[in-house]
Amino acid sequence: MVGITRRPLNDKEKRLSRLCQNLRGEHSQVWLAGKVGVHPSTVSFWESGMSSPKQENLEKLARFMGCDLEVLEKHLEFGTDLPKLSALELPIEQLLEVVRSRSTSERVLVAQAALEGIEV
Numbered sequence: 001m002v003g004i005t006r007r008p009l010n011d012k013e014k015r016l017s018r019l020c021q022n023l024r025g026e027h028s029q030v031w032l033a034g035k036v037g038v039h040p041s042t043v044s045f046w047e048s049g050m051s052s053p054k055q056e057n058l059e060k061l062a063r064f065m066g067c068d069l070e071v072l073e074k075h076l077e078f079g080t081d082l083p084k085l086s087a088l089e090l091p092i093e094q095l096l097e098v099v100r101s102r103s104t105s106e107r108v109l110v111a112q113a114a115l116e117g118i119e120v
Contacts, residue, residue, distance in 0.1 A: 006049075013049035015076050020047045023065070025101030035097065036064045066094060 009017065020043055024032040029043040036043070037060045045051040053061060062072040067083060074080045099110050 009049040011079065012076050015079060016052065017047045017049060023101070026103060027101055036060050
């Protein structure tokens with residue numbers, strides 16, 4: 001049986017792959033697909049460099065990230081920095097998604113910090 005040789009990912013594909021992996025954290029591609037509103041194989045294709053997002057899916061990805069489509073497109077095309085939102089700028093549901101996407105040890109740190117702010 002002859003193996004398929006994959007070509008190296010170009011810079012744009014690498015950025016998209018890294019972005020997807022960072023967005024989902026410890027979660028699965030299925031989880032990210034559900035949050036963005038695309039088919040799970042779509043996220044797999046993005047991460048492997050087998051396909052690039054269609055315009056409507058780029059819009060969904062930008063909406064999920066809470067950034068403008070133009071900012072996301074520039075990041076993917078040219079590697080410009082994505083804006084870092086402070087926790088106060090995120091809607092609570094999105095903030096919770098960020099926390100849930102972190103490792104267990106990081107979630108424990110967040111929980112401890114939250115409890116320190118509550119007086120019993």
